[in-house]
Amino acid sequence: MNAKLSAELNVLRELHQSIEVLREEKRGLETKLAAMSEMREKVVKLEAELEAARSETALASKSNDTSITPLSELGLAHAKVLEGYGAVAATLRQQEAVAANLDTCLQARRKLT
Known part of the structure; x- marks a missing residue:
């Protein structure tokens, strides 16, 4: 009986x-x-969101009037910001080049003096 119960327990x-x-x-x-x-x-x-954007784009392309949707306004604003950033970055690079040139000239003068 004990062996049977032990086996069942295992x-x-x-x-x-x-x-x-x-x-x-x-x-x-x-x-x-x-x-x-x-x-x-x-x-x-x-x-x-994708479907809404697609349907808005489809409506805008079917429409021949020049109305601007909020999505296209956002796209235009983004393009303007990127354009402004590009202009500022170009100006910054020019100013850095001028500063580097002036620094080189100043170091050359100090060596002569």
Whole structure:
């Protein structure tokens, strides 16, 4: 009787150990599922934004009037900012070149004196 119960106990212990392993795997999968759900929501939102932008672009291209949509206003503002940045960056490079040239001249004069 004791041997029979010991064998049954060993089987039950192995089953319990397998159950614990499965529970741990389940926790890991639930964590991954939560992350995937968040990503799925983000994808749905992005797809909706993309579809809205596409339909706005399609409406703008079909329309022959010169009305400016908020999206196109934003694009124009962005282009203006980039143009301004380019102009300022070019001016800055010119001023740095002038400063470097003056510094070289000043160092040359100091060596002569």
